[in-house]
Amino acid sequence: MPEARHCTDCGTALQPDGLCPRCLLLAATAPSGSGGAVPPREVPTPQELAEHFPNLEIGELIGQGGMGIVFRARQRGLERPVALKLLAREIAAEPGFAERFAREARVLASLAHPHIVQVHEFGQRGPWYFFAMELVEGASLREMLRARSLSARESLAIVMQMCDALQYAHDRGVVHRDIKPENVLVDRSGRVKILDFGLSKVAGAKPGDTLTRTDQVMGTPHYMAPEQWERPETVDHRADIFALGVVFYELLTGELPLGRFEPPSHKVVVDVRLDDVVLRTLAKEPQRRYQHASEVKSAVQEVGLPPPLPPTPAPAEVPRPAISRGSALIQALRARTATRLAPHVEPFPLALKIAISLAIFLACGFAALAYLLLLSA
Amino acid sequence: MSAPQPFHTTRWSLVLAARDAQRPALEELCRAYWLPLYAYARRSGFESHEAEDVVQAFFARLLEKRDLAAVGPEKGRFRSFLLVALRHFVANWRDRERAEKRGGGRVRSSTGLDLDLPGADARLAQMAPATDDPERAYEQVWARELLRACLEDLGREYAGSGRGAVFDELKDGLQGTLGEGQVAERAERLGLTAGALKVALHRLRTRFRDKVRERIAATVESEADVDDELAALLRALAG
Numbered sequence: 001m002p003e004a005r006h007c008t009d010c011g012t013a014l015q016p017d018g019l020c021p022r023c024l025l026l027a028a029t030a031p032s033g034s035g036g037a038v039p040p041r042e043v044p045t046p047q048e049l050a051e052h053f054p055n056l057e058i059g060e061l062i063g064q065g066g067m068g069i070v071f072r073a074r075q076r077g078l079e080r081p082v083a084l085k086l087l088a089r090e091i092a093a094e095p096g097f098a099e100r101f102a103r104e105a106r107v108l109a110s111l112a113h114p115h116i117v118q119v120h121e122f123g124q125r126g127p128w129y130f131f132a133m134e135l136v137e138g139a140s141l142r143e144m145l146r147a148r149s150l151s152a153r154e155s156l157a158i159v160m161q162m163c164d165a166l167q168y169a170h171d172r173g174v175v176h177r178d179i180k181p182e183n184v185l186v187d188r189s190g191r192v193k194i195l196d197f198g199l200s201k202v203a204g205a206k207p208g209d210t211l212t213r214t215d216q217v218m219g220t221p222h223y224m225a226p227e228q229w230e231r232p233e234t235v236d237h238r239a240d241i242f243a244l245g246v247v248f249y250e251l252l253t254g255e256l257p258l259g260r261f262e263p264p265s266h267k268v269v270v271d272v273r274l275d276d277v278v279l280r281t282l283a284k285e286p287q288r289r290y291q292h293a294s295e296v297k298s299a300v301q302e303v304g305l306p307p308p309l310p311p312t313p314a315p316a317e318v319p320r321p322a323i324s325r326g327s328a329l330i331q332a333l334r335a336r337t338a339t340r341l342a343p344h345v346e347p348f349p350l351a352l353k354i355a356i357s358l359a360i361f362l363a364c365g366f367a368a369l370a371y372l373l374l375l376s377a
Numbered sequence: 378m379s380a381p382q383p384f385h386t387t388r389w390s391l392v393l394a395a396r397d398a399q400r401p402a403l404e405e406l407c408r409a410y411w412l413p414l415y416a417y418a419r420r421s422g423f424e425s426h427e428a429e430d431v432v433q434a435f436f437a438r439l440l441e442k443r444d445l446a447a448v449g450p451e452k453g454r455f456r457s458f459l460l461v462a463l464r465h466f467v468a469n470w471r472d473r474e475r476a477e478k479r480g481g482g483r484v485r486s487s488t489g490l491d492l493d494l495p496g497a498d499a500r501l502a503q504m505a506p507a508t509d510d511p512e513r514a515y516e517q518v519w520a521r522e523l524l525r526a527c528l529e530d531l532g533r534e535y536a537g538s539g540r541g542a543v544f545d546e547l548k549d550g551l552q553g554t555l556g557e558g559q560v561a562e563r564a565e566r567l568g569l570t571a572g573a574l575k576v577a578l579h580r581l582r583t584r585f586r587d588k589v590r591e592r593i594a595a596t597v598e599s600e601a602d603v604d605d606e607l608a609a610l611l612r613a614l615a616g
Contacts, residue, residue: 009553015524017528017548019548019552021520024585025524025589027552028589029607256611259605259606259608259609260604
């Protein structure tokens with residue numbers, strides 16, 4: 001029987017025609033009008049960029065998305081590694097972009113917070129509008145979700161850090177608008193870094209634009225608050241709180257909160273008091289949600305963190321870089337959130353016990369056999 | 378799994394509302410969803426012949442029953458209703474089989490339902506439901522069959538209006554993103570501008586989404602249940 005091929009995005013077995021049933025169904029659940037991201041075709045080489053960015057040593061391409069492409073780079077003189085994000089030319093070509101960029105980029109660069117990816121520099125060089133940002137060595141929550149499930153404790157730790165970042169930005173009038181697991185990074189020391197704050201506003205995203213735009217800069221539909229679709233002119237920082245809620249739910253349960261979804265405590269072992277917190281962030285009307293990210297954090301703190309898991313050996317490596325990275329980061333996250341434990345005594349491994357029992361059994365068996373042979377001789 | 382009449386005229390909600398089970402309507406629903414039942418039977422340990430017998434006999438019994446009022450809360454979803462009914466049927470089947478063997482002879486029921494049972498094993502093998510559990514296999518095959526039927530419907534619709542080439546070129550765009558390069562290539566093959574292609578893709582996606590919702594709506598009691606059923610199907614595929 002031929003091996004079924006699997007979807008590179010979600011791992012589900014493909015249909016005979018090569019399509020992924022889960023991806024199809026997910027696409028069918030999205031609100032109407034949403035399309036898919038169209039990455040820019042033209043990817044410049046590091047050599048081409050070098051002439052536009054003399055102060056940077058351009059390295060490898062590390063990311064490609066709906067809004068643009070990202071290169072690893074190093075600031076000469078400072079010798080500081082950065083991520084160079086180049087906005088897609090189709091976006092920059094839109095009318096009104098230059099003004100928006102001038103207005104918004106300065107605000108984004110002024111955001112200085114441990115849980116927000118720092119913008120060091122921005123501007124235009126030749127045809128490229130760019131941001132030079134803090135380079136985060138780590139993985140996104142999407143990769144971590146794919147690698148293995150996060151414990152409740154780790155999920156809560158992540159959410160609280162996200163709340164800090166969101167509250168800080170909201171206090172300065174900046175709304176992210178595109179919070180999703182792909183935009184939340186975790187660095188090697190287990191620290192959350194939120195990416196692309198306010199970028200969709202710079203790019204001029206408007207729901208309902210999908211037909212005319214060549215790219216898709218809107219948020220992934222499953223994380224978007226209802227008002228982002230229905231009354232986009234009324235959107236404020238509370239849309240970020242909704243998206244935070246979707247991510248929160250997904251971190252805890254591994255699933256998206258679709259339709260009449262079950263509260264997290266029905267799906268995984270978590271404190272039932274968290275149900276109310278998650279459900280309130282996911283309220284359809286903005287006025288029924290928590291009004292501030294800091295309130296979400298307080299609510300989570302009141303429920304309290306569950307006890308840390310005992311250290312486990314690293315899971316068996318599968319030859320996929322994302323999984324190994326995700327697992328390593330989960331270790332770091334655990335280390336960050338674990339309290340001091342009593343010296344942990346590793347129980348005598350069951351496999352070893354079985355092996356030894358089997359060996360003894362066999363040895364007895366052979367001894368018995370030998371004895372019988374001896375007797376019959 | 379193609380029905381002779383347009384699928385959307387048969388709704389589970391109507392079947393439930395009717396005082397007597399409407400045999401033709403129920404038949405049509407059964408004809409559309411027998412593969413998940415077969416998957417359940419196979420995963421329950423029945424060999425192909427016997428799994429066939431089980432499915433045919435199950436339908437025969439279901440279609441003879443006039444009174445659906447006795448069905449419990451799961452009746453709101455045709456998918457769940459069928460599963461529960463099948464579960465009981467299979468449990469009783471084994472007892473019945475034992476009794477029949479003692480009586481000397483097996484009676485093969487004929488429902489008159491035209492099911493492509495010999496092809497079923499091959500189709501199940503292609504789907505590779507990743508589970509040994511009969512109920513989870515049922516759910517996965519149900520979700521996959523529903524999608525396959527929607528795609529088939531949509532393909533037929535496009536072919537019927539002379540847009541078969543558009544469907545073939547763009548259907549993989551239904552599940553995700555197309556790069557700028559792919560858009561350009563396909564636009565050229567179809568003799569369209571890139572802009573026109575994007576419009577066509579958008580229309581295809583909308584039509585697909587509508588079809589999926591339509592087909593699901595035909596298996597649930599009310600429109601409000603469609604999103605829940607979608608979520609349930611997504612969970613089934615995650616297994």
